[in-house]
Amino acid sequence: MTTLAEELNPVSPEKLVVDAVSKTFRARRSAVPALDNVSLTVQEGEFVCLVGPSGCGKSTLLNIIAGLEKPDSGQVLADGKAVTNPGRERMMMFQESALFPWLDVINNVMFGLKLKPNLNHQERREVAEYYLHLVGLDKFLEANVHELSGGMKQRVALARALAPNPRVLLMDEPFAALDALTREQLYSDIQRIWQERRKTIIFVTHNVREAACLGDRVVVFSPHPGRIREQFSIPLPRPRDINSVEVAQYSGEIVKALKQYLPATPETVTANS
Numbered sequence: 001m002t003t004l005a006e007e008l009n010p011v012s013p014e015k016l017v018v019d020a021v022s023k024t025f026r027a028r029r030s031a032v033p034a035l036d037n038v039s040l041t042v043q044e045g046e047f048v049c050l051v052g053p054s055g056c057g058k059s060t061l062l063n064i065i066a067g068l069e070k071p072d073s074g075q076v077l078a079d080g081k082a083v084t085n086p087g088r089e090r091m092m093m094f095q096e097s098a099l100f101p102w103l104d105v106i107n108n109v110m111f112g113l114k115l116k117p118n119l120n121h122q123e124r125r126e127v128a129e130y131y132l133h134l135v136g137l138d139k140f141l142e143a144n145v146h147e148l149s150g151g152m153k154q155r156v157a158l159a160r161a162l163a164p165n166p167r168v169l170l171m172d173e174p175f176a177a178l179d180a181l182t183r184e185q186l187y188s189d190i191q192r193i194w195q196e197r198r199k200t201i202i203f204v205t206h207n208v209r210e211a212a213c214l215g216d217r218v219v220v221f222s223p224h225p226g227r228i229r230e231q232f233s234i235p236l237p238r239p240r241d242i243n244s245v246e247v248a249q250y251s252g253e254i255v256k257a258l259k260q261y262l263p264a265t266p267e268t269v270t271a272n273s
């Protein structure tokens with residue numbers, strides 16, 4: 001049985017391999033090729049950002065990595081084992097926080113810990129409190145979801161995703177609905193939490209500046225069907241400031257690359273939106 005201390009200790013995050021994954025969504029009269037032969041290796045503890053215009057298959061790829069969706073061909077390997085189902089090793093965080101409105105903050109975070117039968121109620125509460133402290137919500141344990149701002153809801157969602165101590169955190173535009181100032185605060189929080197907890201993070205965003213600020217690596221997708229076109233390594237020291245000249249320079253390079261693959265709708269990807 002794991003102890004509470006082990007429960008809270010960082011574990012070595014697993015290496016993820018996306019191996020030649022293709023996926024087409026078929027309806028009666030149409031077929032939408034979402035991903036075409038996508039291969040990607042994510043190192044242990046790496047922070048990888050996926051950018052690309054709407055419809056290029058970013059969410060589909062995250063869902064496949066999470067085990068929520070099956071590829072038509074190819075596979076995802078986590079520590080050498082094929083991913084076939086969702087599991088608590090890979091937790092997902094979405095654009096909308098998807099909290100349970102009938103539960104207060106602490107119970108929303110404790111809910112995810114029901115997956116861990118080795119913890120009793122008191123231990124689940126301690127783990128939830130630890131993560132709510134990590135995201136700066138100590139004072140809101142008993143608050144109702146409707147009393148929270150959008151940024152606070154995303155913090156609760158982050159604590160809930162972190163609480164089962166997953167090895168990989170999959171984030172699908174988690175800050176897209178927030179105002180710029182709240183996002184900036186969360187950029188520094190997520191970098192601090194990532195450094196403290198050493199998770200592997202795969203982070204989807206439309207916002208190239210955000211990707212350059214957060215990622216060790218930025219992977220550029222093009223649509224119809226979704227393909228990886230280019231990858232940028234971002235070797236800047238951390239914590240990074242989204243408004244720094246260095247982040248802006250990388251962001252400019254990535255936008256330039258993206259525009260090559262955007263024949264019609266360049267407004268879907270911008271450096272700042």
Ligand SMILES: Nc1ncnc2c1ncn2[C@@H]1O[C@H](COP(=O)(O)OP(=O)(O)OP(=O)(O)O)[C@@H](O)[C@H]1O
Pocket residue numbers: 025026032033034052053054055056057058059060061206
């Ligand atoms: N369940 C589904 N059924 C049918 N088509 C789907 C389904 N999910 C996604 N698609 C299609 O697959 C393509 C890729 O979709 P996906 O949601 O992965 O893109 P995305 O890059 O996440 O886009 P966005 O940036 O808008 O979130 C799109 O053309 C979409 O319409």
Ligand SMILES: [Mg+2]
Pocket residue numbers: 058059060172
């Ligand atoms: Mg998406």
